[in-house]
Amino acid sequence: MLRPAYKSLVKASLLQKRLISSKGSKLYKPSPDSASTILLSEDPLVAASSSSSSATSGIINSNDFPLFNKNSQNTTNTTSSQWNNTSDLEFDPFNKSHASAITTMTRTRDVMQLWSLLEACLQSHLMKRAFSILESLYMVPEHKHRFIEDYNMYLNAFSKNEPTFPILKMNEKLTNDLETNFKDINYNDKTLAIMIHHALNFHSTTSSMLLIPTISAYLKMSVNSVREILSNLDILTVSDLNILVNDLKIISPSQLPNSVKPILESLALSSTPVNNIPNEDGSKKLEVKDGSSEERKVDVNHGSMKTASLDPLREVSLNGSTEVLPKDAEKLIAVDTIGMRVIRHTLLGLSLTAEQKEQISKFKFDANENILNMKPTQDDNSDTSINFFEIYNSLPTLKEKKAFESALNIFNQDRQKVLENRATEAARERWKHDFEEAKARGDISIEKNLNAKLWRWYNDMLPLVKEEIKHCKSSLSEKPTDKKGLTKVEINRLGYGPYLTLIDPGKMCVITILELLKLNSTGGVIEGMRTARAVISVGKAIEMEFRSEQVLKSESQTFRDVNKKSPEFKKLVQNAKSVFRSSQIEQSKILWPQNIRAQIGSVLISMLIHVAKVSVQGVDPITKAKVHGEAPAFAHGYQYHNGSKLGVLKIHKTLIHQLNGERLIASVQPQLLPMLVEPKSWINWRSGGYHYTQSTLLRTKDSPEQVAYLKAASENGDIDRVYDGLNVLGNTPWTVNRKVFDVVSQVWNKREGFLDIPGAQDEMVLPPAPPRNSDPSILRTWKLEVKTIANKFSSDRSNRCDTNYKLEIARAFLGEKLYFPHNLDFRGRAYPLSPHFNHLGNDMSRGLLIFWHGKKLGPSGLKWLKIHLSNLFGFDKLRLEDRVSFTESHLEDIKDSAENPLTGQGWWKTADKPWQALATCFELNEVMKMDNPEDFISHQPIHQDGTCNGLQHYAALGGDVEGATQVNLVPSDKPQDVYAHVARLVQKRLEIAAEKGDENAKILQDKITRKVVKQTVMTNVYGVTYVGATFQIAKQLSPIFDDRKESLDFSKYLTKHVFGAIRELFHSAHLIQDWLGESAKRISKSIRLDVDEKSFKNGNKPDFMSSVIWTTPLGLPIVQPYREESKKQVETNLQTVFISDPFAVNPVNARRQKAGLPPNFIHSLDASHMLLSAAECGEKGLDFASVHDSYWTHASDVDTMSVVLREQFIKLHEVDLVLRLKEEFGQRYKNYVKIGKLKRSTDLAQNIIKIRKDLSKKLGRNTTLADEIYFEKKRQELLNSPLVEDRNVGEKMVTTVSLFQDIKDLDALELENGGDEKSGMSVLLPLRLPEIPPKGDFDVTVLRGSQYFFS
């Protein structure tokens, strides 16, 4: 283990040397005879950790270990060396921290470019070009230790490309490559796997006699273990392994990777071997020591698969369903569906009504035929769709339900696969179908039918794309050297070309068309979209398609010979496949750079612009005659906004009108729809959620730092509990509430405004313009008016579009069982991955969703259902009994609402959250019909919301009794209403002020309601400023005062009082807020010692680079990503696009770091609380969902959940989290320094001056703070050196910073910013954090008894 570490140290020191000499650093460079030579010792051990370019060790240092990890409190030395051993100079473009990244970023960019080139060349079988790319990659020094992977990729492609290449020749080539071309590179186990695969597959060219010794030799050559070789499932197919284990018996099954072991075991039992290789007798099983540890257990699809094993499928025989093996992976997909007769058979075996049975027998259980209800017909009850939910509900016994679910699951597994992979093709097929139908009816119908039109565009666009790809390929095959004489287009092509060749042109056309339709009316543009957004979206969609295609292809490849077997076997394969997929998704290392995405998008869009035409009508302004013609459907242009140009992609009006009346379900990115089966469990930071689409655990904001920390935590196993919680959220099955859907659908089709759904408007109606020569002020008023109308119009339209999407998705999932895969924002809060329609959406989305599973209300359930309704009406601050009686006093209204939602009194519409109220009314109405209401099977999620959850956490943190009481942490017979309380306090203040004769107070006195202060109290937790709060209050006050100016003045006055009242009431919370803010400020203004040269380029003014980082109680590392943003213009076909440069290393944005820490810290806590509760509820078998601080479960389970969430809250706050945070900060920012002021008169200051003078003499110039940092850095390195003599030298060293070591109360010496100018001087001070505010006596465990804590 020491060897690589040492190596890297040498490299690091070399790198640093180069850095300093090449850039002409201002840093101190001692002459060789200077006394401080030792500081720049060439000793690698000294130089090592100092190097600003030593990759991960740069920022993820010893202190950065998550504190909640077991051994983290140990001596920093050991952890530090651990880091160096495991991650030294690791070259991974994602594993970059800001401070360290800069030197290698340019190289990273090059390597990424080379990778994609390589990938493209291999894909296009340009082996020679690929080889020369390999040679280039070999030249990148940081990349060498990863180089073998690229070589393997090449070798594998080579093997496929030259199937008849004899293994001996192959071996020769390998030897030659590694010994002459890439001398520094050693093969690894994957290389061996490729060789074995080659030997096996092309054994016709290898004599059988040779085969076994050859393979044995390769196995013996293993670098780590035989097991490691065999685990390369992307190389060795299942049939390869089968031969090795079952036929040749060269290896024992125990050495197989876990995921395929069962398959092979079952293959071994089967009588017919997959291959007919004779079993040679004398072949020994190779026994190789296997030191590798057990793989991390991967439990994918646990629930569904377990239940599936006891289903009746077992009894169904499947013989006779043999089909010809397809060679092509594409075709495999279609064949790879289960014999659907089996499912049908199973289903028909259940107790169903005759009608249901008929439905099922008619239904084609073919995933390709029935992806979802996406037919463009408006007919919801077409024969082809089945309401699975209804059938499921009608089944009488649990056992039958289970059986049904398991059969459905198998069907859905296939459908999910098709959904994620073939949706674009499905869309294309549909266009074609519609086109042909329309064609039969005549040309006019083609123009009228949107899909037919799209089919035309597709057909016109396809040849262009193909042509472009041809160009790309030819430019790929040319030597890259002869760039001369290339046009701009061609040069651009060199950039994006490699990527473009990777995807099927037809798919790209479909994706482009769909994306543009989807983006209609976004970005505040009236008839179109922003170009920047369009090009990037298309680029992203293409990339996503490529990803899933890759995963699918390699999956088919590996499992190609094992597709059709018995159902049990099928299940084994499905399991193995999902494990395989995880690893594949993980492996894809190339994320396309943003500029490439934009370029690809623009190329495709410009082609579409070129071909897509609509027929238009216009009036000739001269002859006034109607003119018909053809115009491009899309046009690229610009708009100005405040003098800034904005690229716009306009959609022709006729097309927009057509789109308004269409069902556009297909243009929702199919990869991101809700899932039909349980999401893949989260097992590491980039594997979980969708089956074929990669998503990351954390929504990072293009911040390599965040990724680096997350990755470290993930690999360390620190965040398993996070995964648990997230998996519970993902595994909650939902379905669409059909009753609510029907109501929404009716309303929608009327095209009128309803609740918060805006009505449909085809044309914008603007007031007539005043004459041009009117007074400028009149013209201005008119312009303003017009602008407001236009904005309203565009926001209404986009709102309606959004609602349309929600509805369409809901419609597609009617009667289906659906799941929402989740991931986290950077603070740890969970969000569904699927956009548009999910339970975090607006009231309508929530109203449309119910749990798939139903549970009997039981005794408490009914009560909670009633309470729920009351809450939805806004009466959530009443006693529970009163809420129940509220509902009971409206039974008639409920009945009317449920039975005549649109024609009746419409009581439900008066609720705060009408759609959810309606859903609840539907259930309650059914309940009332029952003889025994407790037997009612409820699907309605019941919410339990924290009252001002942020303040609850603050109160718990501060042990603040008063605050805790206000937010219901303390048991009470009735819930506290914070907002009302604050309003009362404000009122009191006003009364006092009014008595003193304050005019403002007199006027405002009686106008203070709960509503006026609510938003301000809420946002106060998020650190709203005085100005912001003023606006909020002004908005509330505006109906009272006519004059806006007046209203604002009053608001200003009132805000002061509201702030005062809040501060008074939640004093402790504010102290913590202030402490967090101050800490964040100091951290983001601190300097890391091994700071990069760049950040100190201007002598005494560094760029501050340290962001605030902490670890949540769940072990999730949180990095505040706020940095100064650097955006660059990127050239594309259409225009330049302004995007942030992912390779930039930017200083932190101290202001945002400061403003963000208090809310982010609290949110990280509430997220932890939620995930803990989710995991716990999951273990208790509850269905659980959440919207941050609102926890949802079945009515019958509310009591259980209540206990869980209280216990988890207590558990969370048992430790003093603030203290813990301070300790973590202390550790992490231990040796950081800040710039402060010191009294010149003190001894300390005089000593510093002396040191500076000495140094200045040596340098022959004035010293800078940078020089001081440099020496302190050296000192720290010496102190941390493994060599005793180094440490001794370090201890004797005196630097301006070391002087502070023995000083006790720095506070006395340091001048606050108010200090007088002459007596203070700027010095480097050690970073100190403010003292944490004292904790109060509140005992968090009392909330066990608080019934209104969450309610």
Next chain:
Amino acid sequence: MSIPIPGIKDISKLKFFYGFKYLWNPTVYDKIFEKLDLTKTYKHPKELKVLDLYPGVGVQSAIFYNKYTPKQYSLIERRSSLYKFLQANFVDSPLQILKKDPYDWTTYSDLIDKDKVFVPEFQSPERINDSFLTVANVTGEGSEGLIMQWLSCIGNKNWLYRFGKMKMLLWMPSTTARKLLARPGAHSRSKCSVVREAFTETKLIAISDADELKGFDSKCLEEWDPILFSAADIWPTKGKPIALVEMDPADFDFDVENWDYVTRHLMILKRTPLSTVMDSLGHGGQEYFNSRITDKSLLKKCPIDLTNDEFVYLTKLFTEWPFKPDILMDFVDMYQTEHSG
């Protein structure tokens, strides 16, 4: 009776100029007025009414008054330090000092229509109005927009331009002057140069930095022969150079709304030949204009090379386009306020 001219000593006591700069050197003013030769336009200066916007320290106002003693000379200055300065320096003078904001449109409607403090005489647009002159100093870097708005008022014939062709003597940053006066093909040619060309007859009178001249068209400079003075003649001294421009409204006859749309959109891609740039005017623009433009050499030109006459020609074609876009205004809603309750 002549009005005392504020000296640099008093002026330099003032610190805040809100980014505006003022020429204080009377000798330069003498040259300027000599060059302007205002009596040519204003045959009867005694009948002249002068509106002085942002007079600042009032040096120019005093000199002007002393030279021509017009019928009415009103200074509109709202910035309190400068207003106080003016009041202190012009006690008992015929100069009328009004504390109003020249930025605000209502200032003018109040002045003219409501309070009738300053009522210019309308004159038919056959010649320059010889009883009404506006003098303004809009040298603030951030106030360029105001000049542009005034320019568009010429096109609209509203604001002060409802009284006919009113001459304006306008101080502005030299960069603004360069933009406005740029001729076809010049680097700084932009939409506002076209606006100036379309609506006005404009001359550069004076400029505070000879170096700046290289940004102007040399032929024009020959004709204008502007007066050069130095940064030392300005207060505050620091900052960018300024220029004085004489701006007379001109005759024009075209559909301003369409013309505005065409120029605005074409000038975005000002280096793209017309043969391809027309698409940015709307769906199928290229095809339409390529078929309509008969002079193929025009198609090879870029928007930056076009004269206003050519823009007017393109506008004509545009208005005749059956499929021209029906929304000519830019509506981009960048800040949709988030709803919360």
Next chain:
DNA sequence: CCGCTAATTAGTGATATAAGTAATAGAAAATCT
């Protein structure tokens, strides 16, 4: 074949754009003298 210089180009940074400071105004941080 190598070294040198001229010439070209690729890359970066600066500036202008439109034209009522978006509905608004006072504190805090950054910059300059």
Next chain:
DNA sequence: CGATTTTCTACCGACAATATCACTAATTAGTAT
């Protein structure tokens, strides 16, 4: 180092200004030895 000017303006999910020109660094071409 204090005054002045600039920069904000509640968190997260979230989603973005662009054309052109001047200038510089880097690469290539060219030519002569």
